[in-house]
Amino acid sequence: MKAIIKAAITIALVLLVIVAVAGCKGGATTSGKASKSAPSKTVVQQPEQDNAAGNAVSKEKTAQALPPKKTIPITLYFGDTQGEHLLPEIRQIPETSTVAKIAIEELIKGPSLKESTHVKTIPPEAKVLNVDIIKGVAYVNFSQELITKHWGGSSGEQMTIGSIVDTLTEFKNIQKVQIMVNGKAVDTIAGHLDTSQPLTRDESLIKK
Numbered sequence: 029m030k031a032i033i034k035a036a037i038t039i040a041l042v043l044l045v046i047v048a049v050a051g052c053k054g055g056a057t058t059s060g061k062a063s064k065s066a067p068s069k070t071v072v073q074q075p076e077q078d079n080a081a082g083n084a085v086s087k088e089k090t091a092q093a094l095p096p097k098k099t100i101p102i103t104l105y106f107g108d109t110q111g112e113h114l115l116p117e118i119r120q121i122p123e124t125s126t127v128a129k130i131a132i133e134e135l136i137k138g139p140s141l142k143e144s145t146h147v148k149t150i151p152p153e154a155k156v157l158n159v160d161i162i163k164g165v166a167y168v169n170f171s172q173e174l175i176t177k178h179w180g181g182s183s184g185e186q187m188t189i190g191s192i193v194d195t196l197t198e199f200k201n202i203q204k205v206q207i208m209v210n211g212k213a214v215d216t217i218a219g220h221l222d223t224s225q226p227l228t229r230d231e232s233l234i235k236k
Contacts, residue, residue: 053181097122097123099122102119102133103116104131105191105233105234106139106191108147109145111184111230113192114184115146115189117140118178129159132156133148133156135205137152150192153177156168156170163199165204166196167206168205168207169209170191170210172210174207175217181218182218182220185216186217188217188218194230194233194234197228203225204217204227205227206227
C-alpha cells in the first residue's frame with residue numbers, strides 16, 4: 029500500500045514539473061511575439077528655432093513676391109518766411125482714390141526738412157474731416173482747430189487760404205474751393221478775408 033502511495037506522489041510531482049516548464053516557455057514565446065509586432069517608434073521634433081527660421085524665410089519670399097506700391101506726385105503750396113508768397117513742394121504719396129484729402133493732410137504735416145525756406149500754413153492741431161468734390165467745387169471740411177489754433181494776422185490768413193486753394197486746384201477736376209469748419213461754411217478764418225463763398229486759384233501768390 030505504501031508503495032502505491034509513493035508512486036502516486038511521484039507521478040503528481042512529475043506532472044507539476046511538466047506544467048510549470050510548459051507555462052514558462054509559453055510566456056517567453058508570447059512576450060517575444062508582442063515585442064516583434066509592436067516595435068517602439070522614436071518621434072523627433074523639429075527645434076523651435078528651425079521653425080522660426082522657416083517662417084521668416086516664408087515671409088521674406090512673400091514680401092518679395094508682392095509688387096511695389098504705386099505712388100503719384102502732388103504739388104503742395106507752403107508759405108515763405110516773409111509771409112508774402114507761396115512756394116511749391118512736390119511730394120510722392122501712395123496712389124489713392126482720396127487724393128484731395130491726402131493732399132490737405134500732407135499740407136497740415138508741413139514742409140519737409142529739406143525745404144527750410146518753406147513755412148507751414150495750417151495749424152498742426154487742425155484735422156481735415158473730409159473733402160467732397162461736387163461739380164468742380166471741393167468742399168474741404170476742417171475741425172474747429174483751423175480757427176481756434178490759427179496764429180492770426182492778415183498775411184497769415186492769406187497764406188492759409190492761398191495754400192489750401194492753390195494746392196487743391198492743382199487737380200484738374202477742381203476749379204474752386206469752399207473752406208468749411210465742422211460741416212459749415214465759415215465767413216472768415218482769422219477775421220481779415222472772406223471765406224463764405226467758394227474761392228478760385230490765385231496764381232499771383234505763387235513765387236515765380
